[in-house]
Amino acid sequence: MSFEDLIARPAFTVPQREREALMLPELQELTRHHRERCDAYARILDRVWTGRDRSDCVEEMPFLPVSLFKQIDLRSSGEDGIMLKSSGTTGQARSRIFVDPETSQRQSRALVATMKAVLGESRMPMLLIDTKKVISDPADMTARGAGVLGMMKFGARPTFALDEGLAPDVDVIRSFISANAGRPIMLFGFTFLVWTKLYEAFADGELDLSNAILIHSGGWKQLEERKVPNSIFRQALSQRFGLSRIHNFYGMVEQIGSIFLEGSDGYLYAPNFTDVIIRDPVTWQPLPPREKGLIELVSLLPRSYPGHAILTEDLGEIVAIDSGTDGWMGKALLIHGRLPKAELRGCSDVAAAA
Amino acid sequence: MERARLPFCAPFSAERIQLLGRYAHQLQTDPRWSGSAPVLALAFWLRKAAVRRMAADFGARAHPQSIATARGIVFHLPPQNVDTLFLYSWAVAFACGNINVVRLPEHMSPTIEGLLDPLMSLLGAGQFEDVFITYPRDAANISERLSAISDCRLVWGGDEKVNLFQRYPLRPGGKSLMFGDRYSHAVLSAAAVAKLDGVGLERLAKQIHDDVRLFDQRACSSPHTVHVLGMRDGADAVYRLMEAVDALARQSPSTDPSHGVAKFAASCAIAAAGAGVSARRLSNEMTVVELAPGEQRGLSIGGGFLSVRAVESVAGIAETLTERDQTLSWFGLEPELFEELARQAAVRGVARLVPIGSALKFDLLWDGYDLLAELTRTVRAQRGI
Helix, strand or coil: CHHHHHHHCCCCCCCHHHHHHHHHHHHHHHHHHHHHHCHHHHHHHHHCCCCCCCCCCHHHCCCEECCHHHHCCCCCCCCCCEEEECCCCCCCCCCEEEECHHHHHHHHHHHHHHHHHHHCCCCEEEEEEEEHHHHCCHHHCCHHHHHHHHHHCCEEEEEEEECCCCCECHHHHHHHHHHCCCCCEEEEEEHHHHHHHHHCCCCCCCCCCCCEEEEEECCCHHHHHCCCCHHHHHHHHHHHHCCCEEEEEECCHHHCCCCEEECCCCCEECCCCEEEEEECCCCCCECCCCCCEEEEEEECCCCCCCCCEEEEEEEEEEEEECCCHHHCCCEEEEEEEECCCCCCCCCCCCCCCC | CCCCCCCCCCCCCHHHHHHHHHHHHHHHHCHHHCCCHHHHHHHHHHCHHHHHHHHHHHHHCCCCCEEEEECCEEEEECCCCCCCHHHHHHHHHHHCCCEEEEECCCCCCHHHHHHHHHHHHHHHHCCCCCEEECCCCCCHHHHHHHHHCCCEEEEECCHHHHHHHHCCCCCCCCEEEEECCCEEEEEEEHHHHHHCCHHHHHHHHHHHHHHHHHHHHCCCCCEEEEEEECHHHHHHHHHHHHHHHHHHHHHCCCCCHHHHHHHHHHHHHHHHCCCEEEEEECCCCCEEEEECCCCCCCCCCCCCEEEEEEECCHHHHHCCCCCCEEEEEEECCCHHHHHHHHHHHHHHCCCEEEECCCCCCCCCEECCEEHHHHCEEEEECCCCC
């Protein structure tokens, strides 16, 4: 199986052309797999995609819009499993993603293979820039909780840096750092929490994190509102804490396990068993590198729900294919934020008091 | 707020007709609006000849031995998101001689401001007392006090807004016109579509395009479901028509990419639920879903999203309608069929049947109200026994 071939190789090393050739047959098999097991998906293929389930290239694969997972439950497995929910603000619909043991295992293996590319083989002591509370209720697991839980297995003796009210626990942080002085440590947290609860909570030179590798994720929206682009983020952490090995990642609950990891050049790379397609926002035709468009994510992981090709509502561009930076191959992606939402017009006022 | 004692004006006075005509002329000749279909439609509706015709119609139906006057103070609560509707609401009441209080959104769009500026000058020069106001959305006491001095109130917007204003009484004897949530449809005869030549098909496509695209298909009268009589033999013609509508839409694209994705998600959800037998994204502008047998209506997604429903008879259309349905814009029905549809639809509570292409044209008969009658008083002036 091509998934096994792809995951066996170091995570970012399969060149684009070879990767597509290896992925395509298994993607087609996935489409058939989901068609047979998920009636709703079969109806979408027949009625929206007019029956298409053979494609000559990855770009021609039928895909689902990411917001569909907020509207209906789609599952391709009769096994027991868990329903993952995206984090969402009050009143917003959340995605519901069904994950069974098989898919869960694929996700874990994929994450391990991906993280190995920056963390190496051995587990480092791990400081989580979050509160223990975020993982305490398995019945109501948010994407943030799932992310924390998923990352915890990559470190040793995970320590939570924030208290229940999300305030930095200075004693815990200091004793973690002094206990691990001189050996490699790993930090993980959501980008906004890393910035507000770590960077902003300490002064220059107050903590020495020169031995740390930071993995962070969660989107740039809140930081962009504070005018903190990725370049400033990297520079500021380096200056304040001597923290220079920083890897952002991009992924979503609808394709959990498939994460795009930031290389040393600051771009996000697709691991071997994934691909990314940029589409014209209006025509949805695939765009060449350096053109901005809608991001479609392709992954071999999802078998318990039909999420192997998803049209996101994020904008991005491919900046390079097979750049070879640190030996990393495949597509290097730059994210340009969310597709702006249309303002609704109409006779019916949204707010009653209007 | 004390209600001033003012004389009741006569409807359609010369100054009022003249002011409306001047305003229409300014809008028609201002290059700023040359590309704005909603503003040009408003200006056309308010042009001098049209208002004169309105006045003549009003005069023609006067009761014998009666005098018509304005109702008094009219409080308008237009929707927040249709930039031009407040002017239709205002203009009819103004023509009828009323003093108007029009509440505008707190954050006025440049369109609203641009429409208001010349009107304020005209009203000021003519010493009219109409006021256009804004106040915070939570200032319920203002809504309450304005209602208390009003003889008539026009509430446009959703049911929630309508219900909210039910709480505030008007002055004794005042009346409230409520324009709540409505859904609208189109009705086509596939056989009539199939008979059209190229020019006829283009013309029909343009009419549907106008009904669907103005206000992004989110006005109460914008059609969402297209009931097709004779779909079985005429499906090709109907899809040719839809493609022609899409081609027109692509000439002036207006659909945001995020809404394009939302329409696609809706298509997938409808297909997944089995409610649609096909969903075609003709382009980012237009999506056409064909409803499964047994489905009565499509979702009001808006922004270029039509649900085609095959029906066997006029009764098959009428039986799905309720008083929540507003406009049926129709094409190609034989006169007897149209009469039958109109009769059946009217008793089920539908408010308008109009030829296709006219769905969005503002009408003095709206949501079952005869606006000229509602906005005037009729005083019995009996000469003898």
